[in-house]
Amino acid sequence: MSSSGESIDGGASRSVLLSVITQYWLPIVIAATLGWLAKNRFNNGLNRYPGPLLASITDWWRFWDVLGQRPEVTHQKLHAKHGDVVRLGPNSLSFADPKALKTIYGLNKGFVKSDFYVVQQSVVKGHSLASLFSTTDNDFHSQFRRCINAAFSMSALVQYEPFVDNTTKLFLDQTERLFANNIDGCDFTKWLQFYAFDVIGEITYSKRHGFIEKNEDIDGIVGYLSKLFLYVAPVGQIPFLDRLLLKNPIYLKLSQWGFIDSTFPVARFARTRMAERLGPGYLQDPKGPLLPVADAKVDTKSPDLLSKFLAAREARPDFMSDTLVQTMAVSMAFAGSETTAISLGSVFYYLLRNPAALTSLREELDDFARRGEFSDYETGLVTWGESQKLPYLDACIKEAFRMHPAAGLPLERIVPPQGAEIAGHFVKGGTIVGCSAWIIHRRPEIWGEDVEAYRPERWLVDAKAAAGSVGRVEQEKKIREMNGMMFQFGMGSRTCIGKNISLLEIYKVVPSLLRRFEIRFKDPNEEWQLVNAWFVKQQNFQAMFEPRQMVRPEGHDAEKKAAAAAHA
Numbered sequence: 001m002s003s004s005g006e007s008i009d010g011g012a013s014r015s016v017l018l019s020v021i022t023q024y025w026l027p028i029v030i031a032a033t034l035g036w037l038a039k040n041r042f043n044n045g046l047n048r049y050p051g052p053l054l055a056s057i058t059d060w061w062r063f064w065d066v067l068g069q070r071p072e073v074t075h076q077k078l079h080a081k082h083g084d085v086v087r088l089g090p091n092s093l094s095f096a097d098p099k100a101l102k103t104i105y106g107l108n109k110g111f112v113k114s115d116f117y118v119v120q121q122s123v124v125k126g127h128s129l130a131s132l133f134s135t136t137d138n139d140f141h142s143q144f145r146r147c148i149n150a151a152f153s154m155s156a157l158v159q160y161e162p163f164v165d166n167t168t169k170l171f172l173d174q175t176e177r178l179f180a181n182n183i184d185g186c187d188f189t190k191w192l193q194f195y196a197f198d199v200i201g202e203i204t205y206s207k208r209h210g211f212i213e214k215n216e217d218i219d220g221i222v223g224y225l226s227k228l229f230l231y232v233a234p235v236g237q238i239p240f241l242d243r244l245l246l247k248n249p250i251y252l253k254l255s256q257w258g259f260i261d262s263t264f265p266v267a268r269f270a271r272t273r274m275a276e277r278l279g280p281g282y283l284q285d286p287k288g289p290l291l292p293v294a295d296a297k298v299d300t301k302s303p304d305l306l307s308k309f310l311a312a313r314e315a316r317p318d319f320m321s322d323t324l325v326q327t328m329a330v331s332m333a334f335a336g337s338e339t340t341a342i343s344l345g346s347v348f349y350y351l352l353r354n355p356a357a358l359t360s361l362r363e364e365l366d367d368f369a370r371r372g373e374f375s376d377y378e379t380g381l382v383t384w385g386e387s388q389k390l391p392y393l394d395a396c397i398k399e400a401f402r403m404h405p406a407a408g409l410p411l412e413r414i415v416p417p418q419g420a421e422i423a424g425h426f427v428k429g430g431t432i433v434g435c436s437a438w439i440i441h442r443r444p445e446i447w448g449e450d451v452e453a454y455r456p457e458r459w460l461v462d463a464k465a466a467a468g469s470v471g472r473v474e475q476e477k478k479i480r481e482m483n484g485m486m487f488q489f490g491m492g493s494r495t496c497i498g499k500n501i502s503l504l505e506i507y508k509v510v511p512s513l514l515r516r517f518e519i520r521f522k523d524p525n526e527e528w529q530l531v532n533a534w535f536v537k538q539q540n541f542q543a544m545f546e547p548r549q550m551v552r553p554e555g556h557d558a559e560k561k562a563a564a565a566a567h568a
């Protein structure tokens with residue numbers, strides 16, 4: 001056949017196809033959509049798991065649910081209805097059985113973080129920066145973590161305590177100055193967030209950001225972070241959307257060429273703090289590294305986090321670049337402020353809602369004070385060492401962590417290619433799986449039938465029962481098991497690196513505030529409102545503060561003890 005004949009045939013078949021498409025476009029679109037939905041429904045054999053029908057065919061279901069800002073409630077209801085495994089998306093399963101934790105988050109199991117975390121990467125000069133928190137590359141992560149692990153060890157914690165002391169003393173004084181006997185009350189969540197931000201600033205840069213001094217959101221960073229989390233939570237359910245929105249390639253390119261500035265304010269914020277700290281030794285050459293380069297002569301002896309990150313850069317220059325140093329600094333504010341403030345807020349909220357627990361805690365603190373065991377009777381500041389001798393305080397904090405974990409979504413991981421057996425279910429490689437602390441922390445077989453009640457006593461050996469049928473050894477075993485199942489800091493290789501720092505803050509500031517103030521709800525009839533934007537933030541938590549007469553040592557021996565402790 002001639003070539004002109006071919007082109008005539010080709011032209012004819014194209015026009016037939018075109019006319020079929022124009023005539024039948026609607027049924028074609030419907031058939032393609034149905035085919036796609038059916039493919040989703042049977043994806044990876046997940047059709048055998050229960051869950052909302054819509055969730056099984058499209059991720060828009062979970063996008064919509066997270067947009068509603070209470071997905072943890074949906075997840076609780078779904079698990080109550082369907083059992084231990086619930087399908088939340090065409091490729092996504094939520095596990096409620098605590099046995100799943102060891103498999104999904106255990107060391108060397110090969111699970112990697114899902115693209116939900118990529119959405120959380122900061123953008124600087126048009127480039128996405130994978131941080132310790134947001135990287136999905138396990139090898140990169142383990143090298144990174146090895147480089148900076150020492151900065152977060154228990155022994156490093158001792159060096160950070162003076163930083164926490166500075167900020168906590170100021171916090172106590174400012175609470176008195178701004179809110180004591182103030183009939184307008186205090187937006188407690190915001191105030192605690194200012195505290196958490198200033199502590200992390202001081203530990204990272206030896207310099208407070210100034211939130212507490214000014215009682216103001218410096219550079220709008222707190223407001224910015226809240227908005228960012230409101231974005232990442234739903235968009236993280238369909239990570240592709242991020243490529244159309246904040247990480248749109250055109251937008252990023254324009255930013256790389258310098259036409260617009262797409263740098264996340266939190267990164268800009270950290271850069272300003274570094275510039276203040278490092279002086280003129282940082283580069284602003286637009287062709288230079290993404291982030292300012294620290295002066296090589298910078299003192300790495302100061303015991304703050306930044307110095308430790310810089311020391312890691314000196315020890316491992318092949319890996320720990322300047323960009324990674326600053327990524328760590330940014331992460332501290334990103335991961336360490338809202339989470340700590342939420343946890344602090346829930347400790348106070350549950351104490352105020354449960355007067356019996358608050359009374360017991362006050363009695364413990366007052367007895368400790370009367371015995372002269374505190375070292376500071378001027379400012380009310382409690383040391384870390386002292387806080388560790390207060391078992392009821394420990395129980396109150398753990399119970400608040402249980403009731404209200406900061407992270408409000410399943411911590412998503414992708415099953416390795418060969419698939420995995422998770423809590424008795426074989427799940428194919430590539431499936432997104434996860435557990436949520438809001439589900440795990442309410443398992444009756446671990447915490448008892450009264451999981452919905454705030455009951456710090458569950459964390460303590462009951463002396464009466466120990467003498468009776470449920471022996472001490474048995475109770476201690478149960479408490480150990482409860483501790484092992486707490487999931488508020490995650491688990492395994494990606495567990496929270498800032499856990500010790502946040503515990504240092506929480507175990508110091510809670511008893512210190514209670515020694516100094518009577519605290520109550522502004523209106524006990526008003527409930528707080530929860531907004532789950534990845535972290536479950538409280539709103540409308542208004543508190544009133546009244547100065548409290550500090551309880552002093554009683555008797556000669558107690559006074560001597562207190563004087564010795566203060567001297568030490």
Ligand code: HEM
Nearest residue numbers: 132133335336339340343406411489490494496497498502
């Ligand atoms: C009560 C306060 C805190 C809570 C509830 C909390 C919670 C968490 C959780 C659940 C994870 C694991 C996320 C996952 O597996 O998907 C995590 C990781 C992380 N947290 Fe925290 N966090 C807190 C405080 C802090 C603080 C104060 C810092 C910084 C000083 C911090 C820095 C980080 C970092 C860098 C990671 C990533 C660790 C890695 O992947 O190796 N967090 N946190």
